[in-house]
Amino acid sequence: MHSVIESATGVRDRRRAETTRTLVSLARRATAASGLTGFTVEELCDEAGISRRTFFNYFASKEDAVLGFALHHDTTEIDEFFVAMRPKTAPGELSANLVSDYAALTEARWTSFEFDHTDAAELMAAAEREPRLVTHMIDRHRADEVKDFALVARREGLPADDPRVVAAVQIVGHLARIAVPASLDPDSPTTFAAALDRQIAAAHALFSSQTPNDTESTR
Known part of the structure; x- marks a missing residue:
């Protein structure tokens, strides 16, 4: 049972890390292209395939996403x-x-x-x-x-x-x-x-x- 829990936790951690990196990269590229006001959180979420609520589980703001300051870090x-x-x-x-x-x-x-x-x-x-x-x-x-x-x-x-x-x-x-x-x-x-x-x-x-x-x- 312990190994199953560890395995599940590892999968969640990897998925969270991948989502974090995806959001950071998308936010940086969007900012470079059109500035912070040139895109919305919703547009970022659509491109990443996540909900707005999920985004704010990862980052407090667009600025934090661009800088890579994740809430779960x-x-x-x-x-x-x-x-x-x-x-x-x-x-x-x-x-x-x-x-x-x-x-x-x-x-x-x-x-x-x-x-x-x-x-x-x-x-x-x-x-x-x-x-x-x-x-x-x-x-x-x-x-x-x-x-x-x-x-x-x-x-x-x-x-x-x-x-x-x-x-x-x-x-x-x-x-x-x-x-x-x-x-x-x-x-x-x-x-x-x-x-x-x-x-x-x-x-x-x-x-x-x-x-x-x-x-x-x-x-």
Whole structure:
């Protein structure tokens, strides 16, 4: 019975993933062709062979469909694994593996999106036709960043506005944004994880080579 349930769940998950990718691709191509106002959700649903109700079980809006922000995309399991990976560390101190663990979490999240060269080309074409998608993406990024301040703070037992928490999230996040185009470069094929790891290593080498600024001596 357990294997039957697992099999049924696997089929549902695959079907849901296929429907998600179909809707995202259709939404991106429609936006690139005529902008967000140039098509309706109903037209998108007709082309995908689903109902309007089903669409809103997958996405909250046309913008989210174009950007690939599915309602069912849940990273709770890997987020909690990230929290659990913290080694025993004195109160008030950062764990020594925070940056590497947060980078690994970022890599796992990116992998779960299954974003490839075709996705990148379709999204770029849609954003060129509809610049307000960039604003929507920035707003989503800011909201996700605030959530990660809270996630890292919970793991480390620190306030969410602790400068070290903010720095960890923002620095790794910035390096991840550099790694994305590098991982999609057809002339230099590499994985997102490898590209991000290189950026993390470069940042570590840079900061460790610098003399800490003694604020007391400069006053």
